[in-house]
Amino acid sequence: xxxxxxxxxxxxxxxxxxxxxxxxxxxxxxxxxxxxxxxxxxxxxxxxxxxxxxxxxxxxxxxxxxxxxxxxxxxxxxxxxxxxxxxxxxxxxxxxxxxxxxxxxxxxxxxxxxxxxxxxxxxxxxxxxxxxxxxxxxxxxxxxxxxxxxxxxxxxxxxxxxxxxxxxxxxxxxxxxxxxxxxxxxxxxxxxxxxxxxxxxxxxxxxxxxxxxxxxxxxxxxxxxxxxxxxxxxxxxxxxxxxxxxxxxxxxxxxxxxxxxxxxxxxxxxxxxxxxxxxxxxxxxxxxxx
Amino acid sequence: xxxxxxxxxxxxxxxxxxxxxxxxxxxxxxxxxxxxxxxxxxxxxxxxxxxxxxxxxxxxxxxxxxxxxxxxxxxxxxxxxxxxxxxxxxxxxxxxxxxxxxxxxxxxxxxxxxxxxxxxxxxxxxxxxxxxxxxxxxxxxxxxxxxxxxxxxxxxxxxxxxxxxxxxxxxxxxxxxxxxxxxxxxxxxxxxxxxxxxxxxxxxxxxxxxxxxxxxxxxxxxxxxxxxxxxxxxxxxxxxxxxxxxxxxxxxxxxxxxxxxxxxxxxxxxxxxxxxxxxxxxxxxxxxxxxxxxxxxxxxxxxxxxxxxxxxxxxxxxxxxxxxxxxxxxxxxxxxxxxxxxxxxxxxxxxxxxxxxxxxxxxxxxxxxxxxxxxxxxxxxxxxxxxxxxxxxxxxxxxxxxxxxxxxx
Numbered sequence: 028x029x030x031x032x033x034x035x036x037x038x039x040x041x042x043x044x045x046x047x048x049x050x051x052x053x054x055x056x057x058x059x060x061x062x063x064x065x066x067x068x069x070x071x072x073x074x075x076x077x078x079x080x081x082x083x084x085x086x087x088x089x090x091x092x093x094x095x096x097x098x099x100x101x102x103x104x105x106x107x108x109x110x111x112x113x114x115x116x117x118x119x120x121x122x123x124x125x126x127x128x129x130x131x132x133x134x135x136x137x138x139x140x141x142x143x144x145x146x147x148x149x150x151x152x153x154x155x156x157x158x159x160x161x162x163x164x165x166x167x168x169x170x171x172x173x174x175x176x177x178x179x180x181x182x183x184x185x186x187x188x189x190x191x192x193x194x195x196x197x198x199x200x201x202x203x204x205x206x207x208x209x210x211x212x213x214x215x216x217x218x219x220x221x222x223x224x225x226x227x228x229x230x231x232x233x234x235x236x237x238x239x240x241x242x243x244x245x246x247x248x249x250x251x252x253x254x255x256x257x258x259x260x261x262x263x264x265x266x267x268x269x270x271x272x273x274x275x276x277x278x279x280x281x282x283x284x285x286x287x288x289x290x291x292x293x294x295x296x297x298x299x300x301x302x303x304x305x306x307x308x309x310x311x312x313x314x315x316x317x
Numbered sequence: 318x319x320x321x322x323x324x325x326x327x328x329x330x331x332x333x334x335x336x337x338x339x340x341x342x343x344x345x346x347x348x349x350x351x352x353x354x355x356x357x358x359x360x361x362x363x364x365x366x367x368x369x370x371x372x373x374x375x376x377x378x379x380x381x382x383x384x385x386x387x388x389x390x391x392x393x394x395x396x397x398x399x400x401x402x403x404x405x406x407x408x409x410x411x412x413x414x415x416x417x418x419x420x421x422x423x424x425x426x427x428x429x430x431x432x433x434x435x436x437x438x439x440x441x442x443x444x445x446x447x448x449x450x451x452x453x454x455x456x457x458x459x460x461x462x463x464x465x466x467x468x469x470x471x472x473x474x475x476x477x478x479x480x481x482x483x484x485x486x487x488x489x490x491x492x493x494x495x496x497x498x499x500x501x502x503x504x505x506x507x508x509x510x511x512x513x514x515x516x517x518x519x520x521x522x523x524x525x526x527x528x529x530x531x532x533x534x535x536x537x538x539x540x541x542x543x544x545x546x547x548x549x550x551x552x553x554x555x556x557x558x559x560x561x562x563x564x565x566x567x568x569x570x571x572x573x574x575x576x577x578x579x580x581x582x583x584x585x586x587x588x589x590x591x592x593x594x595x596x597x598x599x600x601x602x603x604x605x606x607x608x609x610x611x612x613x614x615x616x617x618x619x620x621x622x623x624x625x626x627x628x629x630x631x632x633x634x635x636x637x638x639x640x641x642x643x644x645x646x647x648x649x650x651x652x653x654x655x656x657x658x659x660x661x662x663x664x665x666x667x668x669x670x671x672x673x674x675x676x677x678x679x680x681x682x683x684x685x686x687x688x689x690x691x692x693x694x695x696x697x698x699x700x701x702x703x704x705x706x707x708x709x710x711x712x713x714x715x716x717x718x719x720x721x722x723x724x725x726x
Binding site: 039147165239246281290292 | 363364369371376509512538540543545546550552553556569572573576577580581582598
């Protein structure tokens, strides 16, 4: 029973982590609070759905198409919509407010396009919904895949950011955008790249989610909310933080549902969130506020 | 000081005079005209959390009906003439405030002849006082409530088409009792429900129905809306001795619960889930759905219903669901026929709906105390069709196939 709960919790947490990592990149490095993040995921989910149903392409192969498309989309959105905001914003908080308003609008644009294209129906398809037995617990292969992807992406990106010259430059932008310019870093390029990378991660999350979750054109906001909680818990801009916060959240939800009461999962999530905000507002892995 | 105020006021006065003059001319003008159309309006959730449900049960049927009327040359009046429908449509964005505002606007500002109801129990209750105040008949289809008889007393022009929670849970308890007496299953049930309108209503009714039928509920948990991971609940339920699994769930949960049961290899003898099982996507081309039970159902031998399903598919590109869709369409046919019999007087139409007998896609349809009671309370997927199995004595009822065949992986 206990091992089943632990494994189910880790797998659920893997989904949360996968969803949150893109947002933490966009918010932490590009300083864009992207409220349309969930919609980007849903758009990717629809893309996977169409590729599977119309072209018979399996979602794993779909990832190879949709993830670069997510990157390109993020890159374009940053260039067209965010760049002017960044250019005119006097300080960080001004940019945050402007980007929240702008992406709030973007949310409705993407949602509207999806509604026109696909209507408001529930979409679902089944892929890799086969049991995999781990230590006696039966886990769906598609959820295991989400955990695997979250771990791979999280650790790879962490390694890149930590140990490469390119990663150091990106981190410099995250920590001190004004000073980064002084040492010859193209802040704008770095931010744009981080934002696009976030878009690619959102797309990956969307494709994986679509393998096992029913979605509609309007369900993006629930993903944004969950991702936001994970991002703030883990520390803004911190990939390892998002990864571990996601896993913790998944574990807590599963344990509460198994041993206490499934009705209390949401309450438990927000209780932890509140506690963390009270005692460690900068998040698990965040640095004290500058 | 005086001059600028007067300067600003002058054009305002001029404008309001013109407006008043226009108003004075307008009614005389329109009254002289013959009526050239019938205005029909509705507010429904095209976006937001309810869009998924409205998009399958309500909106396609409104479209199909309006298309049908258009093809017939308009709505037929008692004198045999036909008037085209002028449609006014609002999106309530899944907000109860918004649906109330939109219905008020349809009644007071757009002055439509008839208003079609929104989707959902809560939304139908929210707009019921308005329908009543403005004298519109309310054909509440996508609303499940045990209080329908009280509502009919309070709002005499309200009509309730989908029964109440206890109707469904009594039928379910009856099915389980029959299977128990046949020796197919034991008397223990594991039950989960979503902590929201539908789930709360149904699980409350079910606890009572099961207690009366001496069915023991060994696992009874609720979960919040938006839950995506059902492995703890399915694992707990499969750890009990219950032969039957019952979930009063919303569509995303229904799909997720089914997948989780398959993955966990959980094969209860009775597998009964909530909204979503009756969606064509759930079982029409999915052999794994065989034997799954839920609310609703159809009589597959009904010719009119078959024809309706074909037309629905042709126009909207998707099949109707197996619960509320056909009822929604039948309620519109009743409205159309009532208008044909008594004209556009809303009071007379309400009376006709209440007392008349109608030929609809359901067959001969008649309301009892403003409620449709001849319904399928439970259904089961059998060979790719979600057939009605309860009440068992209703003509066209299929025999339940129990125990459910194990999942095929």
